[in-house]
Amino acid sequence: MSTDNQASVLITYFRTLSDLFYVLHMLMKFRMAFVAPSSRVFGRGELVMDPHEIAMKYLKTDFIIDLTATLPLPQIVIWYVIPATKTNGTGHADNTLALIVLIQYVPRLFVIFPLNQRIIKTTGFIAKTAWAGAAYNLLLYMLASHVLGASWYLASIGRQHSCWDQESAP
Template sequence: MEQANTDPGSDLVLKWNRIFLVSCLVALFIDPLYFYLPSIDEGNNTICIMMDQSLSITVTFFRSLADLFYVFHMVIKFRTAYVAPSSRVFGRGELVMDPKKIARRYLKSDFFLDLAAALPLPQIVIWLVIPMIKNSNADHSNNALALIVLIQYIPRLYLIFPLSYQIIKANGVVTKTAWAGAAYNLVLYMLASHVLGAAWYLLTLERQTTCWKSQCEQEKNTTFMKA
């Protein structure tokens, strides 16, 4: 690759950082949608909790597309040069262009964090783990899904901060206009509200399940005492 394509300060890398920042925000909006997959189904005079299949397919599709951006970002970081620490004395410093040194440095720094953010863990839980656990109840399935989503949400959320720092370091600001900056801050606020709303929905569903179980136990005890 030419230096213009691997220079961390090149227009190509800066444009990609902006695109990847937007994709990170979209991915952070997608992940809480997994909390809405468990739903209450009312039919044939029975009420039960089941997974919404149509929503599962839709969320899985868009989540997989978002995962591709994380994978592509890892590929770009394997090809992006860095400034040698020993040369940061005067001026910008010397760029290290050797692919082996770049890969070695990346593997020792951010590789595992990026890998943790790129893994399709919720898809694996929804389509492989939960169907294989035949004896698991709805509580265990919901808890496992919520735990996986929240654990992976941490590295995905963390990636926004160094990425924003790189953009600010190169351009001075994250966005080029004041309106875009206001929209960016509004998106962050909406993201926090979205996460809290999804978590509240899942907790409400868990509470409903607990009430049903408690009522069933009372009815069983009453029936046993009458018998």
């Protein structure tokens, strides 16, 4: 088994592009006004628009989860950690990559599903037609199954590689 550098560059490019959307989401949250909890009465309340208060509320609530979802951990692992571990002779690079990708997708799920609930709460529905709603839910399902399937595949390839190393050892 070997690493395809051309595919690694392409994957890194698209992964970094998707990470930029999370960075933009974080920047928007630093400027997004909120309703003060102390002024909420029957669905109405005072809108807090002070940038300092918005930033402090965001830093106290969702900032850590958003930051961990935005960090380029798989890119760092692919380009720095795996080459360093392969030169030392260890065979745990694929398991490490699968674990880091899985660990990073947990905070991303904490970002995606509350956003989905906020869309439903604000509008009352996801889409105007049943087909569009079904397509949206299918997209969420495909994202979750893709993460689980990719992690399973990386773990199985790592196990197969370690079995081959064990059998080829004298």
